[in-house]
Amino acid sequence: MPAFTRVLARATFAALVLVASPLTLAQTPAAPPPVSAFFGNAPFGDARLSPSGRHLAVRASAPGKRDFLTVIDLDTNSAKVVAHYNDADVRNFYWINDRRLVFDTHDKGVGPGDQRFMPGMYAVDFDGGRFVELASRNFVNSSTGTRITRRLLPPSSQMAGNTPWVDSDETYALAPVGDTRNELSHVDLLQVNTVSGQYKTVPRPGATRGWLLDHKGEPRLAITYKDLTTTLQYLDPATGKWRELTSFPTFKETAATIEPVAFGPTGTLFVTARGKAGTTAMHTFDVNTGKLDPQPLLSAPGYDIDGELVINRDKVLGMQFRTDAVSNEWFDAGMKAIQQDVDKLLPTTVNLMSVPARGDSPLLVVTAYSDVVAPVFFLYNSKTKSLNKVGEARPGIDPTQMGRQQFLRYKARDGLDIPALLTLPPGAKRTSLPLVVMVHGGPWVRGKSWGWAADSQFLATRGYAVLEPEFRGSLGFGSNHERAGYKQWGLAMQNDIADGVRWAVDKGLVDPKRVCIAGASYGGYSTLMGLVNDPDMFRCGISFVGVTDIGLLFDNGAHFSSDTSRDVKQHSLPERIGDPVKDADQFKATSPLQQAARITQPLLLAYGGVDRRVPINHGTALRNAVMRTNKQVEWIEYPEEGHGWALEKNRIDFWGRVEKFLDKNIGSGAVR
Known part of the structure; x- marks a missing residue:
């Protein structure tokens, strides 16, 4: 052992120990919080x-x-x-x-x-x-x-x-099983007695990739994968046998594509599905007929429904989901009233609520946050209407020192609406500010939603405006926005970033001579391509764990392993990014590594030594190529890190270096 x-x-x-404590704003200290506070x-x-x-x-x-x-x-x-x-x-x-x-x-x-x-x-x-x-x-x-x-x-x-759902000492565990190629074969569901430690494997209907338990806490839905097809299998309680509910292509969205979310206390299956408007909404699915109810239970125009149901043993109470911010939507009248009471006690924050399984309890956990308030946890008693603070995620953060944030949309050059977050320095006059454009990774993910975030607030407290675009290809804003990014790495996706800077300059918010671009993973790739495509716009770049060559996503080389499956490389990446053979010329034109000689600005590069998503050879190859013609390269390597910084010491070290790099190039220490 x-x-x-x-x-x-x-x-x-x-x-x-719980103490009554309102959420208050302290007086502003002279110095901003240290790196470690973030x-x-x-x-x-x-x-x-x-x-x-x-x-x-x-x-x-x-x-x-x-x-x-x-x-x-x-x-x-x-x-x-x-x-x-x-x-x-x-x-x-x-x-x-x-x-x-x-x-x-x-x-x-x-x-x-x-x-x-x-x-x-x-x-x-x-x-x-x-x-x-x-x-x-x-x-x-x-x-x-x-x-x-x-x-x-x-x-x-x-x-x-x-x-x-039931009072039992048993629970379930998931056990991934690999195949001969060291890739995922299936996921077993294990029923575990937590007192004796004994367990048994639930019989599965195929190559399961996911499971869903019903309102009684029993296995009811298995998600299987075979021949590039995803199938939802239902364990019928009447027969005790698995039967197919529906199936759809795994790597291509169709009208039949649904995403199971949860079973309600009455056995209703809730799923998300894409409607005619191109956005996903919450629906119910009839397990007897295999049909989707066409009437959405919850939808948000312009946004894909992204979240989870709030359920107790008695009923579905509502949903926690995000549009521009994360919030609760209540179906239950009692929960609506409780939300109003909590919001009166905490009027300056968004107040998320979670409930215990039994509906007769008056207690709820409240997570309060805003653009300037890092999450604070409270316990609320709906009978006594008392609110007690339990803890704070970031006790070293003073809200009065944080920068205000807004969700906005600007037009790309082809007319597409680009959602974005803009965070301004605390007390900023909103004119001629130095700007850091933060590009999210993925790229097929939703970036941030409105609310406190360590990186953007750290930069804001150092005097920088921070723009975070949801460029085409980002998820969460409908299929049209996502598909507009297909095969647009370094092209229209990159133009969306530059158009955001032009918007900010036109508004008078930003000093056009003090703009830096930064990001991780795909955001690191976009950083490098921003320096290539728009050298007069971006004075510097910060790329961490960044992709440096599209071809390396398909073949990292003999000495580097990847956590991207072969099926994804063969059936998803070619549609989303391009085909390595058919689109070879485009790959070359949009490869930072191939275009390294065009990167002339100061550049900070940081990589993890054991990254399996973007192996370190991405970084070393680019570093060596850029430094043939540009010596303004700062290299950071954390040998024990993967795709991001897990260790506190490395996060503090990295962002301390970022602070110095920005100050030297676009901050108060920059030569004007």
């Missing part, structure tokens, strides 16, 4: 109510300590740490009944390249009793005990996170 010491603490952690490890992670609302489980930490799991008895207002380790941090957790929790771990002090253990999986009672190891942290499974042998879950097992 590896060294892995669990410590049960009997002392109450005072910072977690990019250090957060001291407070999450809070979840037990099904009855009697107990509140919280993941938190103290200075110099590992993340631990504590449970607050809300009747006595006392707390007890139930899981705490000296060589690991508690990560995900959830209640499986009113007495018992399941959780896993990770090591925040070790980068991906130095990881030696799996997350493991554990169960414990609210009082710290009946602790059971369910899945080993060893990569090779082992038995526990000296005389009694018990099979542990496969080390790759992950918590399924199922809602505690």
Whole structure:
């Protein structure tokens, strides 16, 4: 067994005992918060109510300590740490009944390249009793005990996170299984008794890639993959057999494509589907007829529905989803009234609410946030209308020092509307500001929504305006916006970025001589192509874990592995990016590596040594090519990091370097 010491603490952690505390704004200190206030490890992670609302489980930490799991008895207002380790941090957790929790771990002090253990999986009672190891942290499974042998879950097992619809000591885990090519073959669903540790594998109807439990907490839907087709299989409770509900192409969206979301307490299946307007909406799906109800339950013009249902054991209460920001939409009149009461108590923030499984509990967890307020967690009692603060994600952040943010849209040169976020420095006069354009990764993802974010606020507190475009190809704004980005890497997608700068300059917000472009992954690629395409616009560039050559996405070279599957490379990337053979000329023209001699501006490059998404050869090849003609290149390599910075020390180091780089090139230290 590896060294892995669990410590049960009997002392109450005072910072977690609930106290009445309104959300107030302090006086503005002279200096902005340090880098660590933005990019250090957060001291407070999450809070979840037990099904009855009697107990509140919280993941938190103290200075110099590992993340631990504590449970607050809300009747006595006392707390007890139930899981705490000296060589690991508690990560995900959830209640499986009113007495018992399941959780896993990770090591925040070790980068991906130095990881030696799996997350493991554990169960414990609210009082710290009946602790059971369910899945080993060893990569090779082992038995526990000296005389009694018990099979542990496969080390790759992950918590399924199922809602505690019934009071049972059992839960479910997901276990990915690889094939001979070291790619995903299928995902097993394991039914686990969290007291005995015994488990059994749920029979699957094919190469399952996902599972959905019903309103009774039983497996009801399996998502299978075969011959480039995704099929939804339904386990019929009347026959006990699997039957096909519907199927659709995996890598090509059609009218039949749906995304299962959840089963409601009455057995109704909720899904998202794309309508005639080109955006997705929430619908119900009849499992008996295999038909989608054409009338949406919830839609948002101009946005794809993106979120999850809020459900208790009795009914579907509403949904948490995002448009320009993340918010709750309530179907239940009682929840609408509670939302109004909470909003009166916290009038300056968006107030998200989560509910316990039992509908008779008056307690809710409120997560309050805004553009200047990092998430703050409260406990609200709907009977007494009392609000108590539980914890803060970023206690070192003073809202009065943050910059205000707005969601906006500007026109690209071909007339397409480009959504974007604009964050201005605190107290800015909105004229002739230095600008950092932050390009999101993916690119087929939704970027940020309105709200506090460490990177944009860090830059704003240093005096920079920050523009974050949702360029064509980004998800969340309908199929037309997404498909407009197909095969447009370095072309129209790149023009959208430049057009955002021109919009800001035309508005008088930005000094055209002080603009820098930055981003990670695809955003790093866009940074490099921005320097290539618009050298007079961008004075500098910051590319971290950035793609430097499109061809390398298809073939990283013999010495580098990739976490992108062969099917994605063969059937998705050619449609979205282009074909390496047919579009070879376009790939060359839009390759930063091939166009390296055209990059003449100061450039900061940063890569992780064990990145399997964008291996480090992307960075070293570009660095060497650019430096043949441009010596203004700063190179950062974090050998233990993957696709991003997992370690606190590296995040603080990186953003400290960014601050100096920007100051030198477009900030107060720049030569005018």
